[in-house]
Amino acid sequence: MKLSASTLTAALLGAVVIVLLMIPMMLQWERPPMDSEQLGYRGVGMEQITNPRSAEILAALNKAPVPDDPVENDGVLVKNDSENYKNVQVLGDLDTAQFNRLMNSITTWVAPQEGDNAGCAYCHNVENMASDEIYTKVVARRMLQMTKAINSEYKSHVQATGVTCYTCHRGQPVPANVWSINPGPKQASGMAASRDGQNQGGMKVPAYASLPYDPFTTLLKPGANIRVIASTALPGGTGGSIQSTEKTYALMMHMSTGLGVNCTFCHNSRIFSSWEQSRPQRVTAWHGIKMAGEVNQTYMDSLTDVFPANRKGPMGDVLKINCATCHQGVNKPLYGFSMAKEYPELSVPNP
Template sequence: MKLWLPFAASAGALLAVASFVGAGWDAPPVASEQLGFRGTGMFQHKDIETEAALKAANVVPPAPWQADPSGDKASDLYQNVQVLGHLSGDQFNQLMAAMTEWVSPEAGCNYCHNPENLASDEVYQKVVARRMIQMTQTINVDWKSHVAETGVTCYTCHRGKGVPAQVWSSSLEPKPAGNMTSNRNGQNVVAVNAGNSSLPQNALMDYLLGDKPIRVHANTALPTGVNTVGTMETEGTWSLMMHMSESLGVNCTACHNTRAFNDWDQSPPQRVTAWHGIKLARHLNVTYMEGLTPVFPANRKGPEGDVLKIGCATCHNGVQKPLYGVSMLKDYVDAVAVKGSTDVPDFSTYVPGKTEVLGGAATSVTQP
C-alpha cells in the first residue's frame, strides 16, 4: 500500500472544505452571458454577489431641486463667474448645491470657497473645479463617440470624495536596490493599475498620457521583419489591457474575439467605443490635468511629483457603463451639456491664498 495516498486524500478533503468555509475563499453563484457567436468562447462571467455590491455603490443621487431656467443670469447676480455665467441664478445655485454633495459633502462650500469672499479664487480647489467644469462640458459636447447621450457629471468620478478614488500617477516605488536591479523597466513589482500583476507599472504614462502605439499583434506565426515590436512593447500593451479590464469589470471578450485580437471585423462594437475612450482619457490628461500642475499642492500629486491623472477606472469604477448607464444630464443640461467659456488662464501665475481673480469673466455659450 502506498502510504502517501491517505495523506493526499486527507489534504484533498481539507482543501475542499476550506474552499467553502475558509477565510478568503469563495464559491459564489456566477452569471454567464454569451457575447459572440456560439463556438467562439465569448462569454462574460460575473459574480452575482459582487454585482449586487457594485449596483449598491452606483446609485445615482437625485437633483437637489428642479431648477428654474428663467430669471437673471448668474453673471449678473454674482462676481467672477467665468464658465457658468449663462445659467439662471436658480440653475447656478442648483449646480453648486449638487457639486457640494458630489465632491465635498462634509466640508461643504468652504472646500472651494473663502466663506468671507465667495467670489475669490484664493482657494485652489475653486480654480481646479472651474477647469473641471470646462472638462465635463467638453466631454459631453465633443466626445459623444464615447459617452453617447448618457454623458458625465462631477459625480461620475468623484462619488462624494474631493479626489476621485480611481486616479493614477507615475510611480517608481519600490525604488530598486541598485546594481543589476536598477533598470527593471517598471516591472517585477505589483502594478496596481494593471490588475496587481507584474506587468509594467507605468504603462498608462505611455498610452493615456503619451500616444505610444498600442497595436502589437503580428499577422504571421513567425517573424518576417515587418512587425518590429518585441516583448517589451507587448507587455506594455498587455498592462493597458489589464487596466481596462479591471476598470470595467470585464474580460477580453468585451472588446475582442480572442481568436483574432487584431481583426476589427470580428470584434464587438464595444471595441470602437473603447478606442475612443483611450483617446478621450489621453486628451483629458494632456489638455486638462497636466495644465493644472502649477495649481496643485505637493500633497495632491503623485510620489514622483506629477499630477493625479484620469484612467478608465476613474469614471467606470468597476462597471462596464459608469453608473450602469443611468444619465444624470437631464437635471443639469444647461450647466454641463453645453460649453461655457473655453478660455484657459495662465495657471503658472496662480498663488494660492492670494490670487483673487484668475483669468477673465467671459460668459459666451457654445451649443452642442
C-alpha cells in the same frame, strides 16, 4: 519502505512551499455559482462571466444619487447680475436659479463631509465668494470646463449618458481611482537591481501579474501606439517589442478590471486583432483611451502649478484619470444612469 526523518522533513517543507506559492492564485479564485452570458457567436468563447456576489457589492457602490429637483428660471443670467455674482468665468450664461442648483449639487458630489472645510467652504472663501485664493476653486473651474468638453466633444465615448462631477468623485474630494507617474520601489542590488518597470504588484494593474506597473504614463497620452500585434509575418514583422507588448497587456488588464469585464467584452477571441470581427464596444473603448489621454494633457496637466504638493504624485505631477476613474468596476458608469441629462448645462460646449 520506511522514509527517513530528513526525507519526511524535506517533503513537508516542499508541500509548504507549494502551498505558499499557490496562495496568490487561490486569492484570485472565485467559488461557484457564477453567471455566464454569451456575447458572440457560439464556439468563439465570447462570454461574460460574472460573480453574482461581487455584482451585488458593485451595485451598491455604483448607485446614482437622486438629482436635485429642477428649478424655474429667474429670468436673469449670472453674467448680467454683477452685483451678486462676480468672477464667474465658466457658467456665466446660466440663469441664476440654474446656477445655484448646480452649485448645490457640486457640493453634494464633491464635498459633502462635515466640518469647516466642507460645502461651499471647500472651494470658496465664504466671506468673499468671488476670490480665487483657495486653490480648489481654480481646480473646480477647470474641472467644469473638462466636464463640458467630455459631454460635448467626446460623445463617441460617453454618448448621451455623459458625466458629471459625481461620476468620478462619488462624494469624495479626490476620486478613488486616479494615477500619477509611478517611479517604482527603490532598486535592489545584484541580479534584482533592474525590475524593468514590472514585477511589483499594485492596485492600478491587477496584483499577482508580472506586468509593468505604470502603463499609463506612456499609453494614456495623445498619439500613443498601443497596437503591438504584427500585421505582417515574420521575419520583418511590424509588431511591438516584448516590453511594449507587456505595457499594452497591462493597460488591457487595467481596462478589464476597471470595467468589470472579460477581454471578449470587446474582442472576438477568434482573432483579437480584427476590428471587423470585434464587438462595437471595442470602438467605444478606443475613443475612451483617446479621451483619457487628451483630457489628462489638456485639463489635468494644466493644473500642475495650482495643486499643492500633497495633491500630487511622488514625481510632482498631478493626479490623472484612467478607465477606472469613471467606471469603478462596471462597464457603464453608474450602470448607465444619465446624470448629464439631469444637468444639461454641463453638456454645453466651452466657448
